[in-house]
Amino acid sequence: MKRVATFPIRKFGDPVLKQPTAEVTDIDDALVSLVESMIETMYEAPGVGLAAPQVGVQKRLFVYDVGEGPHVVINPQLSDFAGQWTYHEGCLSVPELWWDIERAKEVRLRGIDLDGNELDIEADELQARVFQHEVDHLDGVLLLQRIRPDERKEAMRALRERALGLPGDRAEAH
Ligand code: ZN
Numbered sequence: 001m002k003r004v005a006t007f008p009i010r011k012f013g014d015p016v017l018k019q020p021t022a023e024v025t026d027i028d029d030a031l032v033s034l035v036e037s038m039i040e041t042m043y044e045a046p047g048v049g050l051a052a053p054q055v056g057v058q059k060r061l062f063v064y065d066v067g068e069g070p071h072v073v074i075n076p077q078l079s080d081f082a083g084q085w086t087y088h089e090g091c092l093s094v095p096e097l098w099w100d101i102e103r104a105k106e107v108r109l110r111g112i113d114l115d116g117n118e119l120d121i122e123a124d125e126l127q128a129r130v131f132q133h134e135v136d137h138l139d140g141v142l143l144l145q146r147i148r149p150d151e152r153k154e155a156m157r158a159l160r161e162r163a164l165g166l167p168g169d170r171a172e173a174h
Pocket of ligand 1: 090091092093133137
């Protein structure tokens with residue numbers, strides 16, 4: 001079996017996560033290889049979705065697997081947001097932190113796949129959540145912008161302490 005390279009996942013603080021992505025104009029061998037590596041990186045993490053900026057690539061695409069095998073969506077657009085659904089949501093780029101975040105329960109996602117076929121998916125619950133989370137990444141938005149100000153303050157403290165190597169919740173008492 002061919003070994004597929006994996007990427008390091010970019011973490012909060014990396015400017016690449018705040019930049020909006022460019023539409024994909026060519027589906028070439030390099031893009032296919034990027035997608036294969038993103039899928040492998042997602043499984044290795046493990047996660048249910050991974051957007052290109054999380055591996056340092058400013059292209060509008062993401063991969064996901066909500067239990068039905070890996071898929072890729074190129075140039076995704078969301079519409080038809082409906083309902084509300086709260087879910088305990090985390091992000092591979094903001095590791096080990098989770099929040100109950102309310103987002104639309106249902107969305108419609110349009111884009112194209114690796115063969116250039118048009119995708120048109122009506123998603124709900126977990127799949128809709130993953131789509132909204134990943135499209136946020138492609139717009140340069142992290143889930144830290146989707147939580148309450150007090151939660152964000154607490155999160156920034158935890159992330160700062162982690163960056164400085166200060167003992168946090170996970171520190172062993174000596
Ligand atoms: Zn994420």
